[in-house]
Amino acid sequence: MEATRRTIRLVVNGKPRSIEVAAHETLLAALKERLYLTGAKEGCGVGECGACTVLLDGRAVNACLVLAVEADGRELGTIEGEARPDGSLSALQRAFIDHAALQCGFCTPGMVLSARALLRRNPRPSREEIVEAIAGNLCRCTGYEPVIDAIAAAAEEEAAEGSVVPPAASAGAGEGRGP
Amino acid sequence: MTSRANDRELRWVGRPVPRIDGEAKVRGCATYVHDMAWPGMLFARIKTSPHASARIVRVDTGEAEQVPGVRAVLVGADLPYKVGLYMIDKSILARDVVRYCGEAVAAVAAETELAAEEACERIRIEYEPLPAVLDPVAALAPDAPLVHPGLAEYGRMKGVFFPRPGTNVAHHQKIRKGDLLAGFRAADRTFEHAFSNPPVQHAFLETHTAIVQALPDGRVEIVSSAQSPYTVRQLFSVCFGIPLSRIHVRVPYVGGGFGGKAGIHLEPLVYCLSRKADGRPVKLTISREEAFHTMPSRQGLRSRIRTGVRNDGRITALEVEYLWDAGAYADYGVNVGRAAAYSGAGPYDIPNCHIDSLVVYTNKTFGTAYRGFGHLEVLWGIERNLDLIARELALDPYAIRIGNCLRAGSTTITGEEVTANPGRPDLCLEAAAKAVGWGEPRSGPAPGGTRRRGRGLALLHKAPAMPVFTSCSAILKFNEDASVDLLVSGVDYGQGTYTALAQIAAEELGLPVDRIHVVWECDTDFTPYDWQTVASRFAFMGGNAVIDAARDCLAQLRAVAAQVLHAPESELVCADGKVSVVHNPGSSLDYRRLVMGYTYPNGNSIGGPVIGRGRYIAQGLTHLDPETGQGRPALDWTYGAHAVELEVDTATGDIEILHLASAFDVGKTLNRQQVVTQIIGGVVQGIGSAVSEEFLFDAQGRFRNAGFVDYKIPTAKDIPRRMSQHIVETPQLDGPYGARGVAEHPMISIPGAIGNALADALGIDFFELPLNPERVYLAIKKAGRKKTTDEHR
Ligand code: FES
Ligand code: FES
Numbered sequence: 022m023e024a025t026r027r028t029i030r031l032v033v034n035g036k037p038r039s040i041e042v043a044a045h046e047t048l049l050a051a052l053k054e055r056l057y058l059t060g061a062k063e064g065c066g067v068g069e070c071g072a073c074t075v076l077l078d079g080r081a082v083n084a085c086l087v088l089a090v091e092a093d094g095r096e097l098g099t100i101e102g103e104a105r106p107d108g109s110l111s112a113l114q115r116a117f118i119d120h121a122a123l124q125c126g127f128c129t130p131g132m133v134l135s136a137r138a139l140l141r142r143n144p145r146p147s148r149e150e151i152v153e154a155i156a157g158n159l160c161r162c163t164g165y166e167p168v169i170d171a172i173a174a175a176a177e178e179e180a181a182e183g184s185v186v187p188p189a190a191s192a193g194a195g196e197g198r199g200p
Numbered sequence: 201m202t203s204r205a206n207d208r209e210l211r212w213v214g215r216p217v218p219r220i221d222g223e224a225k226v227r228g229c230a231t232y233v234h235d236m237a238w239p240g241m242l243f244a245r246i247k248t249s250p251h252a253s254a255r256i257v258r259v260d261t262g263e264a265e266q267v268p269g270v271r272a273v274l275v276g277a278d279l280p281y282k283v284g285l286y287m288i289d290k291s292i293l294a295r296d297v298v299r300y301c302g303e304a305v306a307a308v309a310a311e312t313e314l315a316a317e318e319a320c321e322r323i324r325i326e327y328e329p330l331p332a333v334l335d336p337v338a339a340l341a342p343d344a345p346l347v348h349p350g351l352a353e354y355g356r357m358k359g360v361f362f363p364r365p366g367t368n369v370a371h372h373q374k375i376r377k378g379d380l381l382a383g384f385r386a387a388d389r390t391f392e393h394a395f396s397n398p399p400v401q402h403a404f405l406e407t408h409t410a411i412v413q414a415l416p417d418g419r420v421e422i423v424s425s426a427q428s429p430y431t432v433r434q435l436f437s438v439c440f441g442i443p444l445s446r447i448h449v450r451v452p453y454v455g456g457g458f459g460g461k462a463g464i465h466l467e468p469l470v471y472c473l474s475r476k477a478d479g480r481p482v483k484l485t486i487s488r489e490e491a492f493h494t495m496p497s498r499q500g501l502r503s504r505i506r507t508g509v510r511n512d513g514r515i516t517a518l519e520v521e522y523l524w525d526a527g528a529y530a531d532y533g534v535n536v537g538r539a540a541a542y543s544g545a546g547p548y549d550i551p552n553c554h555i556d557s558l559v560v561y562t563n564k565t566f567g568t569a570y571r572g573f574g575h576l577e578v579l580w581g582i583e584r585n586l587d588l589i590a591r592e593l594a595l596d597p598y599a600i601r602i603g604n605c606l607r608a609g610s611t612t613i614t615g616e617e618v619t620a621n622p623g624r625p626d627l628c629l630e631a632a633a634k635a636v637g638w639g640e641p642r643s644g645p646a647p648g649g650t651r652r653r654g655r656g657l658a659l660l661h662k663a664p665a666m667p668v669f670t671s672c673s674a675i676l677k678f679n680e681d682a683s684v685d686l687l688v689s690g691v692d693y694g695q696g697t698y699t700a701l702a703q704i705a706a707e708e709l710g711l712p713v714d715r716i717h718v719v720w721e722c723d724t725d726f727t728p729y730d731w732q733t734v735a736s737r738f739a740f741m742g743g744n745a746v747i748d749a750a751r752d753c754l755a756q757l758r759a760v761a762a763q764v765l766h767a768p769e770s771e772l773v774c775a776d777g778k779v780s781v782v783h784n785p786g787s788s789l790d791y792r793r794l795v796m797g798y799t800y801p802n803g804n805s806i807g808g809p810v811i812g813r814g815r816y817i818a819q820g821l822t823h824l825d826p827e828t829g830q831g832r833p834a835l836d837w838t839y840g841a842h843a844v845e846l847e848v849d850t851a852t853g854d855i856e857i858l859h860l861a862s863a864f865d866v867g868k869t870l871n872r873q874q875v876v877t878q879i880i881g882g883v884v885q886g887i888g889s890a891v892s893e894e895f896l897f898d899a900q901g902r903f904r905n906a907g908f909v910d911y912k913i914p915t916a917k918d919i920p921r922r923m924s925q926h927i928v929e930t931p932q933l934d935g936p937y938g939a940r941g942v943a944e945h946p947m948i949s950i951p952g953a954i955g956n957a958l959a960d961a962l963g964i965d966f967f968e969l970p971l972n973p974e975r976v977y978l979a980i981k982k983a984g985r986k987k988t989t990d991e992h993r
Contacts, residue, residue, distance in 0.1 A: 023568035059235035060228020062455070064405040065488040068725065069908035100228030121877040125694030126225030127405040127455030133226060151914045159908065161456055162401050162694045163620055164884030165916040166923060169876050 023115065029093035033058070034102025042089040045070045048082075051089035060100035060130045064156040064159065071158035074131035075099050081138035083157075101129035103137060112182070113137060122171035124162035132158045135174045144180050148173065212706040212713050213937050218698045220718060221453075221692070224357045230453040230652060230720075233409045233425045234485065241411065244273055244473050244484035245316040247306040247323050248296035250900025252563040253332035253345070256296055258730045260324040264308060266725065267322060269315035274477035275323070279472055283439045284531030285463040287363070287370060287433070289348060290353040290566075291470045292439075297330070299347055299528035300563050301902045302493030303930030309482045310472040327524045332901045335524040336502060336560040339368040349530060357667075359823060360533045368561040370530035371678035372508075373541035374554035375829035377613045383517025383552025387508030391589050396968045397951075398894035399500040399525060402570055403913050405686065406455020407491045412470035412533050413481035418442070420471060421481070423450045427461040427691050428732035431721045435464040440471070452721040454693035459569030460496065461693070462732055463532050492565075492906035497895065499559075499567025500525035501574075503581035505572035508552075509589055513600040518550045521580060522557040527566030536557050536567060538876070540574025542614050542824065542833045545944025546582040547625040547661035548601075549610035549618075555829070564903050571882070576951065578887055580969060583952025584587040587959060596656050597956065598633055599661040602626055605659065615830040622942070623865035624800050624930050625659050625839040631926035632843035633657055635861030648852040652959025653858075656844045658952035662945055663834030666739035670835075672730035672738075674745035676705060676753050678795035678810040680776060684716040684753075686746065689722045689730035695943045696874040697738045701746050702872060704936055708750030710775040711791070728813075736945055740836060741816045741945075743936030758808035760798050761789050766815055835980025836940045838931050840864040840884070842953040853977025855891060855958065857920035864945060865928040868938035875942060879925045888914045890951035891971050932959035 030039045033056060035195070040055040049066075053056045064072030066085050073084040076098030103111050113136055116122070123129045132155060139146055139154035146154070151172045152165075160168065224230040247249045256490050265798040276295035282288045294305045306323045310316035329877040333339045333347065348354070352365035361371045384390060404679075410424040420442060429449040435443050454461065467486050474482045484496055501524055508517035522544060526533040541557035590600040606612065608620040633639070636655055644653040664923045686705050690700040698718040707712040719727060729740070754774045761779040762769045772780050780788030789798075797807040824831040847858045862879050869875055896904040931938030951969055959965050964979050 027415070043954070049731040053235070058228075059231065062232070062244070063234060064455075065489065065908060069488070070405060073789070080747065100226075103228065110223065114226040116222075117226045120219050120694075121219055121222075121873050122879060123225050123690065123878070125231065125404065125454065129225045130228045152864065155916045157915075159405065159913060159915060160880050161405055161458070161913065163657075163877065164880035164882070164923075165914075165919050166884075168879050170918065174882075188435050195805065 027090055029090055031092050031094065032096045046089045046091060047081060047085055048075070048087040048089045048092055049084035055067065058099050058101050058160055062130060064127065071132045072128050074134045074158060076138055076149050078132055081135045081137065100133060103133060111148060112178040113140070113172070115145065116171040116175035116178070120167045120171035120174065122163060122167040127143060128158060128160040132160065132168055136175070140176055140179060150191050203853060208844070210707060212703040214869055214871070215703065215744060216828050217699060217703050217871055218697055221720070224978040232406055232455050233411065233423055234406055234455065236370060236411060236423060238411055238413070238481040239479045240311040241483055241705040242318050242477055243313040243322045244307055244309045244470060244482050245313065246304040246484070246490065246494070247320040248490065248504065248590040249294060249301055249303045251298055251327050251897035252331050252334065253299045253330040254298050254327035255330060256294065256298065256325060257328050258326040260309060261306070262323040264319040264325070267310070267315055269311035270308060270319045270452050271480065272309040272310070272473045273306070273319065273323070274472055274476060276386040279565055281439050281468065283468055284529070285362055285435060286357045286532060286534050287530050290529040290531055293474060295875050296413065299325070299416035300565055300926065302490070303528065304469070304494055307469055307473055309477050311693060318846055320749065332563040334897065334901045336525045336562055338563050339382060339485040339560045344368060347563060355585070360412055361538070362826060370526055371534035371537050372829060373538045373557040373558040375541050375544065375553060375613050375828060376827065377550070377830070379551030379614065380517055380552045380554050384508040386510070386516040389592065389894055390506065390508050390509040391579070391592065392504070392506045393585050393588055394967060395456055395503045396502045397577045397580055398902055399497050399527070399565065400889055400893040400895065400970060401492055401497045401911065402458040402460035402677045404456025404458055404460060407486040407898065407958040408461065408465050409485040409496055410466040410470050411481055412474050413484040414471055414479050415474040416772050416938055417480055418446055420428065420447045421451065422448065424467055425454045425461060426451050427454070427457040427466070427693060428463070429689055429691070429724050430729055430831060431462070431732045432464050432467055433724050436467055439468050441694065447763045449723070449963050451691050453720065457693040459573065462569050465495065482891055488908065489906045491557055492602070492911065493903040494530070496566045496568035498570035499527060499536060500575040503578060505581055505585045507585060507589060511593060512650045513593055513595045513603050515548065515550055515588065515604050517552040518545055520544055520555045522555065524557070524559045524567065525564065526561055527564040528561065529566040530559055530561060532569050534565035536569065539871065540578045542829060543575065543661060543663065545579050545613045546579060547606050547659050547839055549606050553613045556787045564897065565895065572948045573665050574661060575660065575948045576886065579949045580694040580951045580955070583949055584967070587956045588965060597963040598629065601659055602630055605629070606925060608951055614824060616832050616834065616923055621930060621933055622837050623839040623867070624928060625661065625841065627928045628839050628863040628865055629657065629659055631785050631928060632861045635924050635926060636845045636964055638843060650889045651847045651849050652961040653847050654954045654959070656678070656956030656957060656958070656960055657841065658949035659841050660949035661837050662948060663779060663837045664941065666731065666737060666818065668818065668823060670731045670737070670741070671815065672741045672743065673728040673747050674749045674814040675728050677750045678753065680796055682795050683717060684709065684711065685754050686718045688742050688745070689724070689727040690733040690742050691722055693733070693879065695738070696871070697742060699874060700739050700870040701742055704743050706751055708747055709753060710778055717843060736893040737835065737941055739939060740935050740941050741818070743939065744816040745814040745937055747814065748816065750813035752814060753810050753812035756810045756812070757794050759793065763806060764789060775857055776925055824865040836864070836928055836935060838864060838945050840938050840945050842949055844953040844957040846957045846961065848958060848976060850980050853973035853974065853975070853980060855909040855954070857887070858926065859922045860920045861924045861926065862946060863869055863928060864942050865930050866934035866942045867935050867940040869927055870931055870937065870939050872894065875927060876925045879946040882925055882944070883950060884914050885917055886947030886950025887918065888956045889947065890969065896969050898909065
């Protein structure tokens with residue numbers, strides 16, 4: 022049953038890594054089991070909830086739908102890489118706390134990264150664009166409004182301060198959302 | 201427990217303190233059971249029943265055991281145990297028969313999840329299908345198949361629940377107040393209406409998961425995404441006959457609960473797998489599909505409401521039948537049926553009232569607690585009923601509510617006298633109605649288009665549903681630097697209670713809130729007893745326990761300081777991290793010099809580490825009389841109201857909520873941001889129940905929409921254009937600083953308010969939920985056809 026294994030090279034939150042993964046292994050599983058990054062959450066495992074959202078070359082993707090091997094040679098950003106280079110919270114993270122945009126917190130890493138992908142490609146989004154960007158991220162606790170407020174506030178702050186971009190997200194930002 | 205601190209300026213309670221769990225969560229370092237792995241851990245999967253009702257004729261696990269990596273295979277026949285919170289009616293894995301489609305019949309633990317999955321597929325089970333009963337009305341027929349022929353033998357909480365052996369009735373709760381016949385005689389008009397709610401899911405983002413290890417010396421290690429570590433331990437102990445002190449339950453961060461993680465769930469099964477696998481730790485994580493069809497949900501309801509009313513709108517009699525579609529097991533659902541009965545008339549003063557609430561077994565996914573615990577369900581009918589009556593009597597829906605609502609001097613339907621301070625439903629209604637411009641001329645959409653505008657109101661109330669002896673405790677443990685560890689065993693799975701408790705502790709101890717460290721993991725070996733984290737009771741009871749513990753700390757600090765400062769204890773004040781003499785503030789001692797004991801210059805030492813102990817037990821609750829339901833079931837009542845303004849598109853049946861205003865009498869706001877965000881979250885969850893969520897079953901009782909694609913919970917696109925929150929503060933005299941719970945309440949009565957607004961917009965009455973575009977559109981078409989035929993007649 023041991024499936025074929027492959028070594029892949031990728032940049033994780035700005036640092037080059039090489040890991041061995043199985044051919045069938047999802048990126049989400051590789052994150053947890055090979056890279057010991059447990060910030061991304063599994064809410065459904067089938068691409069329906071967005072809790073596993075990570076950034077692949079700056080684009081938000083559902084890590085439960087991407088095979089680990091597909092990340093070969095690419096830049097991967099996770100919630101663990103969202104803070105500023107000095108370790109302090111990013112404006113987005115700060116805004117989530119200030120606006121109480123989280124309760125149980127299980128959707129939060131995915132929510133923050135969907136927002137990060139949006140702000141990368143569109144630093145001054147309208148409310149509608151924010152809603153669109155997180156429409157694939159289910160949250161059962163917050164009722165979304167505080168999340169939308171937090172993202173809007175962070176966008177304003179980052180735009181004003183000339184955007185401090187965390188290294189993880191520094192790759193070219195594609196359009197929209199991946200699988 | 202009202203604090204002395206009421207008398208002075210509050211520094212932390214009521215202040216905008218940000219959530220203390222915020223940083224861990226935005227950094228992704230809050231660890232949930234989902235994220236955990238233990239050395240040597242095996243992965244489990246379950247196999248579920250494809251039938252709603254069937255006999256298990258033969259089981260063959262031979263092939264499954266051969267799958268490489270498999271360490272344990274279990275079927276129901278291996279496990280002669282029953283579990284349950286109120287009604288002990290459920291086997292760990294189905295034995296002899298399966299009672300719902302999705303029920304777990306077998307389980308495997310293996311080195312990888314894939315191997316466990318494959319082994320499950322290779323377990324061969326032969327079934328003989330049996331007739332299934334899929335509806336509570338059918339289940340009450342005299343010749344209905346019995347879901348539990350052995351009902352008489354089941355253990356249960358005696359004197360509280362009343363099953364009817366030989367039928368499908370798991371519990372019958374009666375409420376009898378006044379003289380019903382006289383009440384109907386006093387009425388000018390009598391109305392009868394029927395309503396229904398489908399079963400729905402909590403849909404918390406983190407599915408149930410647990411890791412359990414059966415140690416060789418008989419101890420059991422459990423880490424679980426559970427709401428109530430002590431209840432897990434208690435029920436586990438009863439199930440297996442293992443002493444409590446040999447069972448260790450830990451609960452880290454939990455990804456949402458809403459009632460669905462109360463009681464006990466996966467732990468017994470995972471324990472049995474670990475035992476079979478020679479004591480290796482085993483982890484079972486429920487898949488999203490299983491979360492829908494295997495794990496419990498909110499039970500469905502059918503209501504029949506007969507109302508006697510005077511022409512001025514005053515209700516003289518109310519006769520209600522609630523039929524709960526409990527599904528295959530009723531371990532928790534019986535208490536939903538009970539709680540929803542004793543508050544089953546809504547927040548109204550009803551002089552003559554009969555309620556029969558029957559919790560009925562069917563061959564469907566079973567019911568459990570879900571945010572609001574029966575209240576969203578019954579208030580859908582109660583609040584729609586009032587609007588239907590108001591229209592017939594040409595009364596304003598606002599006026600009929602104000603005219604009937606509970607006020608000081610009323611008695612509830614269980615005979616509890618309403619005093620001046622338990623909360624004001626009338627003020628809530630006023631605030632919500634005013635916010636949407638109730639009574640003012642409406643600015644509707646341009647005539648001629650397909651959109652219609654309407655407004656609706658609904659009231660609500662709820663008290664914690666819990667045993668009379670419910671208690672909890674708190675420990676405040678000073679550290680050497682005079683920071684404090686706060687230990688409780690109620691779980692904060694998102695409600696924000698820990699932040700509120702930290703504020704209370706800071707206030708009472710006279711320390712900055714950042715010096716209070718709430719120990720996040722609940723642990724039956726270390727954190728003190730709490731019954732369960734349910735029913736919006738934690739801030740109230742936990743808050744009181746923390747106040748008690750803080751006072752214990754202060755007494756210890758004062759006792760030592762009195763000796764050092766040569767002053768009587770009664771003249772010492774504790775504030776700003778110091779104990780000082782009241783009339784001579786210069787004479788003071790920093791807490792730091794006291795919390796581990798005070799040392800005199802010559803080396804002599806007195807006192808010792810300061811550890812405060814606090815507790816609280818529900819006050820004055822009584823059992824309900826089995827025949828009349830009279831008694832005192834409620835620790836506190838939280839009242840609230842919603843007002844909705846919406847537009848409905850008659851061409852599609854789509855509803856757009858323009859403004860949803862909510863008002864609650866929270867007693868005292870401990871943290872405004874948290875109250876507001878609890879309300880927003882609850883309202884949006886209520887919108888899910890109102891307009892989109894329902895379980896779909898086929899004719900054989902098979903679940904048809906087990907996943908987020910076919911079962912739609914609200915997304916960011918589905919929220920109202922505007923939501924507003926209004927807070928009323930009538931202090932609860934025995935609540936911490938006057939506060940009462942408000943975690944569940946925001947979702948209650950959302951369906952009623954939307955249904956009433958829809959009726960206002962369209963002139964069409966809806967009696968069933970959800971109000972999805974299909975149902976609304978078909979009703980519009982039907983009404984249109986009826987109108988055309990009427991015109992042609
Ligand atoms: S876990 Fe739900 S989308 Fe990936
Ligand atoms: S905060 Fe709980 S799911 Fe979003």
